[in-house]
Amino acid sequence: MNINSLPLQYKPFKEIEIGTNKLIDGEVLFSLNDNVPLLIGMGCIPHVWLSIPADAKGESWQLLVRDNKALHPKVIVKIEDDSVTVNTPDGTVLKVVAESQNLARIAYIDLRPFGIDIHGNDTSLTVMNNNLTGNVFSGAKIMIGIDSEKKMSKKDVEPTS
Amino acid sequence: MTKNPKEQHTKKTIRDQRFDEPLYVDGEVTHEPETYLAEKPYELSEFEFSVLRKGQFKSNIWFELVFGATIGFVLNIAGKTLSALIQKETPSVDKWELWSIGVGIVLALLLRFRKRNSDEKEFNEIKDYINQHFKTSLRRRVHIPRKEEE
Numbered sequence: 001m002n003i004n005s006l007p008l009q010y011k012p013f014k015e016i017e018i019g020t021n022k023l024i025d026g027e028v029l030f031s032l033n034d035n036v037p038l039l040i041g042m043g044c045i046p047h048v049w050l051s052i053p054a055d056a057k058g059e060s061w062q063l064l065v066r067d068n069k070a071l072h073p074k075v076i077v078k079i080e081d082d083s084v085t086v087n088t089p090d091g092t093v094l095k096v097v098a099e100s101q102n103l104a105r106i107a108y109i110d111l112r113p114f115g116i117d118i119h120g121n122d123t124s125l126t127v128m129n130n131n132l133t134g135n136v137f138s139g140a141k142i143m144i145g146i147d148s149e150k151k152m153s154k155k156d157v158e159p160t161s
Numbered sequence: 162m163t164k165n166p167k168e169q170h171t172k173k174t175i176r177d178q179r180f181d182e183p184l185y186v187d188g189e190v191t192h193e194p195e196t197y198l199a200e201k202p203y204e205l206s207e208f209e210f211s212v213l214r215k216g217q218f219k220s221n222i223w224f225e226l227v228f229g230a231t232i233g234f235v236l237n238i239a240g241k242t243l244s245a246l247i248q249k250e251t252p253s254v255d256k257w258e259l260w261s262i263g264v265g266i267v268l269a270l271l272l273r274f275r276k277r278n279s280d281e282k283e284f285n286e287i288k289d290y291i292n293q294h295f296k297t298s299l300r301r302r303v304h305i306p307r308k309e310e311e
């Protein structure tokens with residue numbers, strides 16, 4: 001999914017919590033060279049779109065889950081009262097819970113089986129070797145942009161090792 | 162100055178900060194997810210979509226109606242015959258009932274195998290192309306990679 005042509009049915013949650021980080025009034029969580037791997041749409045049950053790279057360079061992408069419907073026989077989307085879980089032969093890759101009409105929480109995410117180095121749980125989020133906790137992203141269209149050429153960020157980051 | 166390879170994989174921590182614009186990080190796709198890419202999707206053009214959208218054609222609907230009515234009529238006669246047998250009476254079928262079934266079958270066959278108009282020919286052609294694409298499209302080797310140890 002390209003950042004400039006998101007599905008018309010997609011309406012983002014006002015707030016999404018992921019690994020103690022928050023995206024408020026944003027549109028998408030991640031963008032990888034203008035491709036959006038994950039969308040969490042608003043609803044009593046979250047609406048999930050999951051897109052994966054169709055080649056090693058990530059130039060073309062393919063939808064794996066469209067609005068909670070799996071487009072691959074090995075992928076199972078489980079919908080329960082207020083949560084959506086995406087299971088694959090590599091294990092669970094996503095679990096999203098709708099905490100309220102305006103708030104969704106990503107309880108678990110692991111996109112590494114798809115060649116995207118993003119994983120996390122309720123306590124932290126790791127994106128391309130960057131560990132994020134307790135951050136607030138307010139009003140940004142994209143929470144984290146992943147680029148093969150690093151763009152300037154407003155904040156300095158401290159390496160741990 | 163070239164970047165030290167160790168620096169590229171240095172784990173960075175971003176904690177308790179506030180952002181009002183996207184945070185950009187270095188990175189790219191690590192590998193092609195072969196397990197989940199069974200075949201290349203068919204590239205449906207807008208023109209082909211407009212043809213497929215026509216969906217059900219009137220003659221197909223008429224075939225289903227006539228065939229359904231004929232089957233219904235046959236069941237009606239079967240029910241009448243069964244009832245007569247249960248009451249130990251001789252079942253009787255009127256000639257017009259048999260003619261009706263015969264006409265129904267002939268009409269259904271004519272509707273089913275009639276010459277298609279150009280719209281339907283186009284519709285079936287596109288369906289054949291799509292079918293052919295998925296039959297001939299290269300399937301990747303499907304394998305389940307071992308789970309990495311944390």
